[in-house]
Amino acid sequence: MHCPQCKGYRLEPKLLEPDLLAASCKKCGGALLSLLNYRHWSEHHSAVHEVEKVEGLRVESGGDEVDDNHTAQLCPKCGRMMTKFRIGLENNNRIDLCSGCDEAWLDNGEWRLLKQLELHEKLPKIFTDEWQRNIRQQRQQQLVKSKYIALFGDEDFSKVDEFKNWLDQHPDKAEIKQYLIINYD
Ligand SMILES: [Zn+2]
Ligand SMILES: [Zn+2]
Structure with missing residues (x-):
């Protein structure tokens, strides 16, 4: 060979x-x-x-x-x-x-x-659809994230991100989102 x-x-x-x-x-x-x-x-x-x-x-x-x-x-x-x-x-x-x-x-x-x-x-895991799909999804998320970091700047982005993480954990997440949308639409 x-x-x-x-x-x-x-x-x-x-x-x-x-x-x-x-x-x-x-x-x-x-x-x-x-x-x-x-x-x-x-x-x-x-x-x-x-x-x-x-x-x-x-x-x-x-x-x-x-x-x-x-x-x-x-x-x-x-x-x-x-x-x-x-x-x-x-x-x-x-x-x-x-x-x-x-x-x-x-x-x-x-x-x-x-x-x-x-x-x-x-x-062999590397050769599975699941492994490859996972990498593509994570890369996509990184791209979206870096787009918004460029838009907001580092400091504001980390504020927004902190708020998002807080919201993700919150039991009244849906209501808070609704409140924000109603007020800022
Ligand atoms: Zn060679
Ligand atoms: Zn071959």
């Missing part, structure tokens, strides 16, 4: 964890991870890893960089288009998945990022 990012580079066996094998590109550091391998690993691995070396392969040691490819990517195995799944709200990284082959492409550093976010043990 060849790297989907680097022309002419083969994918070679590489351990993401002592007992989690992937196929990685030397040039870009990306790795193709079989979800079959992954599931086996996530069900069987122990939380504490003492072994660093298996069959002469070293576990990925970390730099700090995390890459993310922005181009549409073809599956190195079957050549079909992979689908991108956003990891979370706080970063823009996306993992490519070929649902046909059940293989995920992790760009350089993305496995480490998953570990930092404590998502490495729940990788």
